[in-house]
Amino acid sequence: MAAVIDDADLKFKVDDLYAAHALTLCDGDLDKWPDYFTEDCLYKLVSRANYERNLLLGPIFSESRGALIDRARAVKTALVYAPRAVCYVVGSVRIVGRADKGWDTRSMFSAYQTFVEGDSKLMMCGRTFDRVVLDGDTAKFSRRVVVYDNERVPSAVVYPL
Amino acid sequence: MDTIERTGKKDVPVGVWPRDDASRIPLWVYSDQENYNRELERIFYGPHWHFIGVDTEVPNGGDYKRATVGERSVLMVRDADGNINVLNNSCAHRGTEVCQAKFGNQNPIICPYHQWTYDLKGNLQSVPFKKGMKGQGGYQADFTMAEHGLKKLKVGNVNGGIWATFDHAAPAFEDYVGPMMLKYMKRVFNGKKLRVLGYQRQRLRGNWKMYMENIKDPYHATLLHVFLISFGIYRIDQKGGYEQDERTHAHSVFTSERDTNVDPSLQKEMASLKSNYELLDPRMVIPVKEFPDDISIMIQTLFPNIVVQQQTNSLQLRYVTPLGPDEFELTWTYLGYQDDDEEMQLRRLRQANLTGICGYVSVDDSEVLEFSGAGIKPNPGGQAVVEWGGRDPNVPLEHHQFTESAIRGFYTFYREIMGYA
Numbered sequence: 263m264a265a266v267i268d269d270a271d272l273k274f275k276v277d278d279l280y281a282a283h284a285l286t287l288c289d290g291d292l293d294k295w296p297d298y299f300t301e302d303c304l305y306k307l308v309s310r311a312n313y314e315r316n317l318l319l320g321p322i323f324s325e326s327r328g329a330l331i332d333r334a335r336a337v338k339t340a341l342v343y344a345p346r347a348v349c350y351v352v353g354s355v356r357i358v359g360r361a362d363k364g365w366d367t368r369s370m371f372s373a374y375q376t377f378v379e380g381d382s383k384l385m386m387c388g389r390t391f392d393r394v395v396l397d398g399d400t401a402k403f404s405r406r407v408v409v410y411d412n413e414r415v416p417s418a419v420v421y422p423l
Numbered sequence: 424m425d426t427i428e429r430t431g432k433k434d435v436p437v438g439v440w441p442r443d444d445a446s447r448i449p450l451w452v453y454s455d456q457e458n459y460n461r462e463l464e465r466i467f468y469g470p471h472w473h474f475i476g477v478d479t480e481v482p483n484g485g486d487y488k489r490a491t492v493g494e495r496s497v498l499m500v501r502d503a504d505g506n507i508n509v510l511n512n513s514c515a516h517r518g519t520e521v522c523q524a525k526f527g528n529q530n531p532i533i534c535p536y537h538q539w540t541y542d543l544k545g546n547l548q549s550v551p552f553k554k555g556m557k558g559q560g561g562y563q564a565d566f567t568m569a570e571h572g573l574k575k576l577k578v579g580n581v582n583g584g585i586w587a588t589f590d591h592a593a594p595a596f597e598d599y600v601g602p603m604m605l606k607y608m609k610r611v612f613n614g615k616k617l618r619v620l621g622y623q624r625q626r627l628r629g630n631w632k633m634y635m636e637n638i639k640d641p642y643h644a645t646l647l648h649v650f651l652i653s654f655g656i657y658r659i660d661q662k663g664g665y666e667q668d669e670r671t672h673a674h675s676v677f678t679s680e681r682d683t684n685v686d687p688s689l690q691k692e693m694a695s696l697k698s699n700y701e702l703l704d705p706r707m708v709i710p711v712k713e714f715p716d717d718i719s720i721m722i723q724t725l726f727p728n729i730v731v732q733q734q735t736n737s738l739q740l741r742y743v744t745p746l747g748p749d750e751f752e753l754t755w756t757y758l759g760y761q762d763d764d765e766e767m768q769l770r771r772l773r774q775a776n777l778t779g780i781c782g783y784v785s786v787d788d789s790e791v792l793e794f795s796g797a798g799i800k801p802n803p804g805g806q807a808v809v810e811w812g813g814r815d816p817n818v819p820l821e822h823h824q825f826t827e828s829a830i831r832g833f834y835t836f837y838r839e840i841m842g843y844a
Contacts, residue, residue, distance in 0.1 A: 307781065311525060312621045319621025319757045321781035323772045328703030336783055340649040340697070343790040414624040414752060418789035419781045 272365070273357065276394050279401040280355045280369055287350040287373075287423060292334035295422065299327045300395060300404045307423065309413040310388060321419060333422060343420045349374040349382065350423060357394075364395035364404055371408075373423055375416075386410040386423065434804030440843045441806045445834035446814035448807040453630035453799045458841075459748040465840055466727050467493030467745070470593035472600070474729045474742045475499050475509055477617045477758070478583040485530035485543060487522055491744045491752075492589065497576060498522055499585055500532070502543035509587040510545040511574035521573070532573075545573035581605070582612040584740075600725055601668040607676045607723050608731055610714060611738050616761040620771055623755040623779040627789055629796030631728060631743045631751035632833075637788055638724050638741075639675060639829035641665075642811055645693060647791065650783040652693060653700040654708045656735065657720045660686045665822045665829070672816040672832030673726035677824060681710070681719035681735070707773040707783075710735035724829070726836060736767065737774035749800060753789075755779050809834075 283298045299305065308320030324330055350373045359366040372387040393405035408423050437455050441447040452458055467473075475490045481501040488499045489512065496512035498521075512520050514534040521534045521541070531548055532541040540549045547568045555561025576587040579596025586596045597605055627634070637643065645652055645659035652658045656679075663679035690696060702708065710719065713736055723731040730741035738758040745751050755778065759771050778785045799805070812819065812826025816835040819826055838844045 308621070309623070315526070317619065317621040318768070319772055319775055321623055321775075321779045323776060324704070325706070325773075326704045329707075332702045332704055336650070340653075340700070341783070341790075342647060342787040344793065413622070414626050415780050416626050417628070417793060418625065418786040420786055420790075422781075 275396070275399075275401040276357055276365070276367055277355055279394060279403070280352050280367075283403075284350050284352040284371075287348060287421065290348065290421065292337055292421070295334055296327050296330040298403055299330055299406070300397065300402050301327050303327055303330070303403055304405045304407075305330060305403075305422075306407045307419075308407065308409055310409050310411045311413045313407075313409045322422060330422070337420060337422075341420065343418065344377055346420065347376045348385070348421050348423075349376070361393050364393050367392045367394050371423065383416065384412070385416060385419070386412055388412075432806060435806050437803060438843075440838060444814050445816055445831040445838065446808070446810040448809060448830075448834055449803075450799050450805040450807065451803040452837075453632065453796075454748050454803050456748055459745070461841060462745070463493050468495075468589045469840070470588065470590040471727050472579060472586045472588050472593065472596050472725070472729075474740055475578075475585040475587050476756070477619060478507060478580065478585060479617055479761070480526070480619055481507065483528065485528045486526070487529065487532075488526050489522065489524070491754075492576070492587065493745065495589075496520060497587065498532075500543050500545075503530070506544075507578060507580065507585055508544050509576040509578050509585070510541075511576070511589075513574070514539055515547060515571040515573060516550075539571075541573055545575050547571045547573075581608065582614045583617045584608075584612045600674055601670060603666055604668050604674045604676065604723065604725065607666070607678075607721060608725075610716075610718075610721060611731055611733055611758065618759045618761045618763065620757040620759050620768070620775075622757070625753050625780045625789065626746065626750060627753060627792055627796070628750055629792045630748055630799070631745040632837075633792050633795050633799075634741075634743045634751065634753060634788075635724055635726075635728060635730075635833060636830050637792060638722055638730050639833060640827060641677060641824040641829075642827060643791070646695060647787050648784050649695045649697055649700070649787075650708075650777060652695060653697045655681050655684075656708070656777075656784075658682070658685065658689075658693070658696075659824050660689050663718075663720075663824060665818055665824050665826075667816075667818050667829065667832055671726065671836045673836035674724060675818075675829040675832060676721060676723040677829075678718045678722075679720045680717045707776045709770075710774070711767075711770065713767075724833075726833065732778075734777060735774055736770050737778060738771070739778060749796065 286294045305324040307322035352371045354370040357365045369390045373385045374382045375385040376382040388410035391407045394401050395404045435441045435449040437451045473492045476499050480488050484503045486501045498510045498512050500508045514521050516539045519536045538551050577591045579586040661679045661682045666676050668674040721733045728743040732739045740756040742754045777783045809827045809830050816832040
């Protein structure tokens with residue numbers, strides 16, 4: 263097990279990044295979502311089955327903050343989909359190691375979605391393998407790899423996690 | 424009477440086809456349980472071929488991968504001779520699934536329940552306590568090992584693409600799809616060693632046939648998909664082609680060549696076209712020429728449930744498995760070649776953003792198919808009108824795409840094999 267980074271201020275900043283990011287997802291605030299990432303960030307959504315076989319391809323592969331803004335804009339203006347609410351629950355946030363210019367971090371999540379019929383159902387659950395850097399006083403993701411367990415996903419995944 | 428006058432159409436009873444052609448599709452084909460059972464028997468376990476995987480997924484003797492045919496789990500197994508066998512994943516003893524992992528290596532194959540043991544070709548090798556113990560119990564003298572193997576499927580292999588059918592009376596795979604379809608399929612399955620880049624799976628609330636219709640439908644493609652048409656990846660007015668397997672009308676292929684210039688007379692018909700749509704990071708819509716021809720999209724449907732697609736440099740197999748009449752699974756297998764350089768591999772990953780469960784194009788399809796599922800399920804007496812471009816199932820003489828004839832082709836064949844003709 264990696265040593266816990268004993269820095270209360272850093273731990274607070276990382277926890278707060280994850281919490282703020284999760285609330286933004288729950289709010290469906292697509293304009294704000296890219297603000298949690300650095301300009302040259304890497305963002306990947308990939309199933310656990312692919313991840314464990316070292317298969318690189320996943321549903322989302324973005325290599326810049328610009329690509330995240332593109333995705334947010336497409337969800338708002340281009341895609342056709344049924345309205346839904348997403349509830350993103352994050353937990354077990356840990357700083358697991360020192361990395362170049364920042365820290366490697368991990369978390370667990372579950373995400374539920376609610377359609378117009380009213381039932382809230384599990385959309386995805388899994389883990390994230392991330393890298394956090396400090397931009398001035400603010401923690402941001404320079405890498406976020408979302409690995410979801412349920413490789414058969416209900417419907418389409420419209421909102422990013 | 425009033426109802427008929429108001430709607431123009433009267434309800435169609437289950438089992439009745441509304442017209443003597445495929446320009447109408449009764450909506451009960453999407454929801455009726457008895458019809459679904461008949462599909463499993465005649466289509467999924469009948470003389471039709473299914474996609475299993477690619478040979479490089481099981482490189483070594485004893486490697487296996489689970490796949491699905493209809494509702495049945497099957498195993499793609501590489502044997503000691505290097506051949507690939509496809510075996511029903513159900514023990515000949517009591518029906519138990521013999522392999523549970525998605526991928527694995529076993530030699531021999533041993534059922535976990537009572538350890539019936541099979542070789543990699545599915546032949547029963549041994550059973551514990553065959554003669555009982557101390558002369559007590561065991562199997563009868565007439566128990567014949569050769570009669571208790573795993574059920575074997577008939578296998579086809581086109582340049583590493585593995586196909587199978589439960590029906591050994593089915594024609595060979597190459598004959599089943601025919602030379603025209605084989606020619607297009609071999610653009611992707613071209614003899615170079617394939618590499619699987621990843622899988623995506625999703626569950627959609629609709630009938631499995633709707634997905635095949637969606638892929639056979641150029642009408643929606645040019646109207647629904649902002650990304651396809653705005654970046655010139657596919658538009659119905661582009662130079663392209665449309666071919667069918669003429670014997671059955673059931674397999675078809677559409678092709679299109681990239682062109683960002685829009686015919687102004689068509690622009691007003693395509694409300695979703697955003698000619699000024701710009702991306703901050705456009706790398707996912709930048710193609711490179713990879714194939715000898717100039718086709719930017721090839722989308723091929725093979726009856727019953729397979730889509731072979733090249734979308735610029737993104738190569739995919741889409742495979743539809745039914746989960747009852749009202750739901751299906753869509754499995755995406757993304758392919759590249761073992762000799763791809765790093766740049767090409769990266770390009771394929773980027774372009775994959777357009778398709779799959781989060782795809783800029785495919786989300787539209789998944790969602791609209793669920794809208795279709797929701798609208799169709801409670802209305803089994805309704806009928807779909809499929810007469811854009813005529814009522815026959817043929818490819819137009821000019822090979823243009825302003826037609827729903829590929830859908831009519833699917834249902835011309837479907838009616839025949841399902842006994843509704």
